[in-house]
Amino acid sequence: MSGFSSQWLALREPLDVAARDRSVEAAFLEHVPAAAPRILDLASGAGSTVAALKDHLPEDTGWLLTDHDPALLEVAASRWRGKSTGDLSVLEIDLAGDVEALPLSEVDALSTSAFLDLVSEPFLQRLVNCVVGAGKPFLASLTYDGRIGFEPAAPLDETMRNALNNDQLSDKGFGNALGPGAAPRAVELFKAAGYSVVQGRSDWQVGPSDTGFLEEFLSGWSRLGAKYGTTREDAEAWCTGHLEHAKSGRFRCTVGHIDFAAFPG
Numbered sequence: 001m002s003g004f005s006s007q008w009l010a011l012r013e014p015l016d017v018a019a020r021d022r023s024v025e026a027a028f029l030e031h032v033p034a035a036a037p038r039i040l041d042l043a044s045g046a047g048s049t050v051a052a053l054k055d056h057l058p059e060d061t062g063w064l065l066t067d068h069d070p071a072l073l074e075v076a077a078s079r080w081r082g083k084s085t086g087d088l089s090v091l092e093i094d095l096a097g098d099v100e101a102l103p104l105s106e107v108d109a110l111s112t113s114a115f116l117d118l119v120s121e122p123f124l125q126r127l128v129n130c131v132v133g134a135g136k137p138f139l140a141s142l143t144y145d146g147r148i149g150f151e152p153a154a155p156l157d158e159t160m161r162n163a164l165n166n167d168q169l170s171d172k173g174f175g176n177a178l179g180p181g182a183a184p185r186a187v188e189l190f191k192a193a194g195y196s197v198v199q200g201r202s203d204w205q206v207g208p209s210d211t212g213f214l215e216e217f218l219s220g221w222s223r224l225g226a227k228y229g230t231t232r233e234d235a236e237a238w239c240t241g242h243l244e245h246a247k248s249g250r251f252r253c254t255v256g257h258i259d260f261a262a263f264p265g
Helices: 006-019 022-029 048-056 070-080 095-101 121-134 157-168 179-192 211-225 232-247
Strands: 038-042 062-067 088-092 109-113 138-151 195-201 204-206 252-264
Touching: 006 048, 006 070, 006 138, 006 204, 006 211, 022 048, 022 138, 022 195, 022 252, 038 048, 048 070, 048 109, 062 070, 070 088, 095 121, 121 179, 138 157, 138 179, 157 179, 157 211, 157 232, 179 195, 179 252, 204 211, 211 232
Parallel strands: 038 062, 038 109, 062 088, 109 138
Antiparallel strands: 138 252, 195 252, 204 252
Protein backbone atom coordinates (compact mmCIF):
# COMPACT_ATOMS: atom_id res chain seq x y z
CA MET A 1 0.00 0.00 0.00
CA SER A 2 1.22 3.44 -0.83
CA GLY A 3 -1.03 5.57 -3.01
CA PHE A 4 1.32 8.58 -2.87
CA SER A 5 3.41 10.03 -5.66
CA SER A 6 7.14 10.52 -5.30
CA GLN A 7 6.56 14.21 -6.10
CA TRP A 8 4.21 14.64 -3.13
CA LEU A 9 6.55 12.74 -0.83
CA ALA A 10 9.44 14.98 -1.91
CA LEU A 11 7.39 18.10 -1.16
CA ARG A 12 6.51 16.97 2.36
CA GLU A 13 9.87 15.45 3.31
CA PRO A 14 11.54 18.71 4.49
CA LEU A 15 8.56 19.41 6.77
CA ASP A 16 8.64 15.84 8.03
CA VAL A 17 12.35 15.91 8.83
CA ALA A 18 12.07 19.27 10.62
CA ALA A 19 9.06 18.16 12.67
CA ARG A 20 10.35 14.84 13.99
CA ASP A 21 10.72 14.61 17.77
CA ARG A 22 14.43 14.04 18.37
CA SER A 23 13.93 12.98 22.00
CA VAL A 24 11.66 10.15 20.85
CA GLU A 25 14.20 9.15 18.22
CA ALA A 26 16.95 9.20 20.85
CA ALA A 27 14.94 6.84 23.04
CA PHE A 28 14.52 4.50 20.09
CA LEU A 29 18.21 4.66 19.14
CA GLU A 30 19.21 3.64 22.66
CA HIS A 31 17.66 0.25 21.86
CA VAL A 32 19.41 -0.14 18.49
CA PRO A 33 22.81 -1.90 18.37
CA ALA A 34 25.76 0.48 18.30
CA ALA A 35 27.47 -1.43 15.48
CA ALA A 36 25.98 -2.54 12.16
CA PRO A 37 22.30 -2.34 13.17
CA ARG A 38 19.72 -3.47 10.64
CA ILE A 39 16.41 -1.59 10.50
CA LEU A 40 13.22 -2.61 8.70
CA ASP A 41 11.17 0.37 7.56
CA LEU A 42 7.45 -0.16 6.97
CA ALA A 43 5.68 1.59 4.07
CA SER A 44 8.97 3.22 3.15
CA GLY A 45 7.79 5.26 0.20
CA ALA A 46 10.73 7.17 -1.25
CA GLY A 47 12.92 6.57 1.80
CA SER A 48 12.12 9.53 4.05
CA THR A 49 12.91 7.57 7.21
CA VAL A 50 16.42 6.96 5.92
CA ALA A 51 16.75 10.69 5.20
CA ALA A 52 15.72 11.52 8.76
CA LEU A 53 17.76 8.93 10.67
CA LYS A 54 20.90 8.27 8.65
CA ASP A 55 22.95 11.00 10.35
CA HIS A 56 22.01 9.66 13.78
CA LEU A 57 22.97 6.05 13.07
CA PRO A 58 26.29 4.29 12.42
CA GLU A 59 27.49 4.47 8.82
CA ASP A 60 27.26 0.69 8.58
CA THR A 61 23.52 0.67 9.36
CA GLY A 62 21.68 -1.75 7.11
CA TRP A 63 18.17 -0.98 5.86
CA LEU A 64 15.35 -3.16 4.61
CA LEU A 65 12.77 -0.89 2.97
CA THR A 66 9.28 -2.31 2.46
CA ASP A 67 6.40 -0.97 0.40
CA HIS A 68 3.64 -2.13 -1.94
CA ASP A 69 4.70 0.36 -4.65
CA PRO A 70 7.70 -0.86 -6.67
CA ALA A 71 8.21 2.56 -8.27
CA LEU A 72 8.67 4.21 -4.87
CA LEU A 73 11.02 1.45 -3.74
CA GLU A 74 13.09 2.09 -6.86
CA VAL A 75 13.24 5.80 -6.02
CA ALA A 76 14.29 5.00 -2.44
CA ALA A 77 16.98 2.57 -3.55
CA SER A 78 18.41 5.01 -6.08
CA ARG A 79 18.50 7.74 -3.42
CA TRP A 80 20.20 5.81 -0.66
CA ARG A 81 21.88 2.62 -1.81
CA GLY A 82 25.61 3.08 -1.19
CA LYS A 83 25.16 6.62 0.13
CA SER A 84 25.90 7.16 3.83
CA THR A 85 24.37 3.80 4.72
CA GLY A 86 25.44 0.21 4.94
CA ASP A 87 23.66 -2.51 3.01
CA LEU A 88 20.26 -1.39 1.71
CA SER A 89 17.69 -3.76 0.26
CA VAL A 90 14.03 -3.43 -0.69
CA LEU A 91 11.06 -5.74 -0.31
CA GLU A 92 7.86 -5.28 -2.28
CA ILE A 93 5.09 -6.51 0.02
CA ASP A 94 1.38 -6.05 0.57
CA LEU A 95 1.49 -5.25 4.27
CA ALA A 96 -2.29 -5.47 4.57
CA GLY A 97 -2.21 -9.16 3.70
CA ASP A 98 1.31 -10.22 4.57
CA VAL A 99 2.51 -8.29 7.61
CA GLU A 100 3.14 -11.60 9.39
CA ALA A 101 5.57 -12.53 6.61
CA LEU A 102 7.99 -9.72 7.41
CA PRO A 103 11.46 -11.12 8.17
CA LEU A 104 11.63 -9.69 11.69
CA SER A 105 14.17 -12.24 12.86
CA GLU A 106 16.66 -10.74 10.38
CA VAL A 107 16.50 -7.15 11.71
CA ASP A 108 17.23 -5.36 14.98
CA ALA A 109 14.44 -2.78 14.93
CA LEU A 110 11.47 -1.45 12.97
CA SER A 111 10.50 2.05 11.93
CA THR A 112 7.75 3.75 9.97
CA SER A 113 6.79 7.30 9.03
CA ALA A 114 3.37 8.80 8.26
CA PHE A 115 1.78 5.38 8.07
CA LEU A 116 -0.19 4.33 11.15
CA ASP A 117 -3.04 6.83 10.62
CA LEU A 118 -3.81 4.97 7.38
CA VAL A 119 -4.37 1.55 8.96
CA SER A 120 -7.33 -0.13 10.63
CA GLU A 121 -7.70 -1.39 14.17
CA PRO A 122 -7.39 -5.09 13.14
CA PHE A 123 -4.24 -4.39 11.14
CA LEU A 124 -2.71 -2.34 13.95
CA GLN A 125 -3.33 -5.20 16.37
CA ARG A 126 -1.65 -7.61 13.95
CA LEU A 127 1.33 -5.29 13.56
CA VAL A 128 1.76 -4.83 17.31
CA ASN A 129 1.52 -8.59 17.80
CA CYS A 130 4.29 -9.12 15.23
CA VAL A 131 6.60 -6.51 16.76
CA VAL A 132 6.04 -7.67 20.33
CA GLY A 133 6.29 -11.32 19.34
CA ALA A 134 9.69 -10.63 17.81
CA GLY A 135 10.77 -8.50 20.78
CA LYS A 136 11.94 -5.61 18.58
CA PRO A 137 12.01 -1.86 19.27
CA PHE A 138 9.65 0.17 17.12
CA LEU A 139 9.66 3.82 16.04
CA ALA A 140 6.53 5.42 14.55
CA SER A 141 7.01 8.98 13.35
CA LEU A 142 4.59 11.59 12.03
CA THR A 143 1.25 9.94 12.74
CA TYR A 144 -1.42 12.57 12.04
CA ASP A 145 -3.55 13.32 15.12
CA GLY A 146 -6.33 15.58 13.83
CA ARG A 147 -5.05 18.97 15.05
CA ILE A 148 -4.79 21.74 12.45
CA GLY A 149 -4.61 25.49 13.02
CA PHE A 150 -4.29 28.41 10.62
CA GLU A 151 -3.05 31.96 11.11
CA PRO A 152 -4.83 34.03 9.99
CA ALA A 153 -7.92 31.89 10.49
CA ALA A 154 -10.70 31.60 7.92
CA PRO A 155 -14.42 30.94 8.52
CA LEU A 156 -14.33 27.50 6.86
CA ASP A 157 -11.26 26.20 8.71
CA GLU A 158 -13.22 24.03 11.14
CA THR A 159 -15.46 22.64 8.39
CA MET A 160 -12.45 21.78 6.28
CA ARG A 161 -10.59 20.25 9.21
CA ASN A 162 -13.61 18.04 9.89
CA ALA A 163 -13.70 17.07 6.22
CA LEU A 164 -10.06 15.99 6.31
CA ASN A 165 -10.51 14.08 9.56
CA ASN A 166 -13.59 12.30 8.21
CA ASP A 167 -11.67 11.29 5.11
CA GLN A 168 -8.84 10.00 7.31
CA LEU A 169 -11.26 7.38 8.64
CA SER A 170 -11.99 5.93 5.21
CA ASP A 171 -10.44 2.74 3.82
CA LYS A 172 -6.82 3.33 2.75
CA GLY A 173 -6.24 -0.30 1.80
CA PHE A 174 -6.35 -1.79 5.31
CA GLY A 175 -10.05 -1.42 6.15
CA ASN A 176 -11.56 1.65 7.78
CA ALA A 177 -8.59 3.66 9.03
CA LEU A 178 -8.00 4.80 12.60
CA GLY A 179 -6.96 8.22 11.34
CA PRO A 180 -6.32 10.71 14.17
CA GLY A 181 -6.90 7.98 16.75
CA ALA A 182 -4.10 5.75 15.47
CA ALA A 183 -1.17 6.89 17.60
CA PRO A 184 -3.03 6.82 20.94
CA ARG A 185 -4.42 3.40 20.12
CA ALA A 186 -1.00 2.06 19.10
CA VAL A 187 0.53 3.37 22.33
CA GLU A 188 -2.26 1.69 24.29
CA LEU A 189 -1.70 -1.64 22.54
CA PHE A 190 2.06 -1.60 23.05
CA LYS A 191 1.70 -0.76 26.73
CA ALA A 192 -0.90 -3.51 27.19
CA ALA A 193 1.62 -5.94 25.67
CA GLY A 194 4.25 -4.95 28.24
CA TYR A 195 6.27 -2.52 26.13
CA SER A 196 7.58 0.82 27.36
CA VAL A 197 6.61 3.84 25.28
CA VAL A 198 8.08 7.33 24.85
CA GLN A 199 6.03 9.83 22.86
CA GLY A 200 6.02 13.46 21.76
CA ARG A 201 4.58 15.86 19.20
CA SER A 202 6.02 16.25 15.73
CA ASP A 203 3.86 19.00 14.27
CA TRP A 204 4.36 20.40 10.81
CA GLN A 205 5.09 24.12 10.95
CA VAL A 206 4.12 25.36 7.50
CA GLY A 207 5.05 28.87 6.46
CA PRO A 208 4.65 31.12 3.42
CA SER A 209 7.92 29.90 1.92
CA ASP A 210 6.56 26.34 1.56
CA THR A 211 4.87 27.31 -1.69
CA GLY A 212 4.99 24.06 -3.64
CA PHE A 213 3.85 22.02 -0.67
CA LEU A 214 1.02 24.43 0.13
CA GLU A 215 -0.37 24.44 -3.39
CA GLU A 216 -0.50 20.65 -3.47
CA PHE A 217 -1.68 20.25 0.12
CA LEU A 218 -4.46 22.84 0.08
CA SER A 219 -5.75 22.06 -3.40
CA GLY A 220 -6.00 18.37 -2.58
CA TRP A 221 -7.65 19.18 0.71
CA SER A 222 -10.19 21.50 -0.95
CA ARG A 223 -11.47 18.59 -3.02
CA LEU A 224 -12.45 16.84 0.21
CA GLY A 225 -14.57 19.79 1.26
CA ALA A 226 -17.08 19.13 -1.50
CA LYS A 227 -17.26 15.51 -0.35
CA TYR A 228 -17.68 16.25 3.35
CA GLY A 229 -19.82 19.22 4.18
CA THR A 230 -19.38 22.21 1.88
CA THR A 231 -19.66 23.22 -1.77
CA ARG A 232 -16.87 22.96 -4.31
CA GLU A 233 -16.95 26.72 -4.82
CA ASP A 234 -16.64 27.48 -1.11
CA ALA A 235 -13.86 24.92 -0.66
CA GLU A 236 -11.93 26.35 -3.61
CA ALA A 237 -12.38 29.88 -2.24
CA TRP A 238 -11.05 28.69 1.13
CA CYS A 239 -7.98 27.24 -0.60
CA THR A 240 -7.42 30.39 -2.66
CA GLY A 241 -7.74 32.58 0.43
CA HIS A 242 -5.04 30.74 2.35
CA LEU A 243 -2.75 30.71 -0.69
CA GLU A 244 -3.20 34.47 -0.93
CA HIS A 245 -2.23 34.77 2.73
CA ALA A 246 0.91 32.78 1.95
CA LYS A 247 1.77 35.03 -0.98
CA SER A 248 1.49 38.05 1.30
CA GLY A 249 3.92 36.43 3.75
CA ARG A 250 1.56 36.25 6.72
CA PHE A 251 0.48 32.61 6.61
CA ARG A 252 1.13 29.96 9.26
CA CYS A 253 -0.30 26.48 9.52
CA THR A 254 0.32 23.86 12.22
CA VAL A 255 -0.58 20.25 11.44
CA GLY A 256 -0.52 17.94 14.43
CA HIS A 257 1.44 14.70 14.47
CA ILE A 258 2.65 12.30 17.15
CA ASP A 259 5.93 10.38 17.30
CA PHE A 260 6.40 7.44 19.63
CA ALA A 261 9.01 4.79 20.32
CA ALA A 262 8.07 1.43 21.86
CA PHE A 263 10.50 -1.16 23.17
CA PRO A 264 10.47 -4.24 25.40
CA GLY A 265 9.95 -3.16 28.98
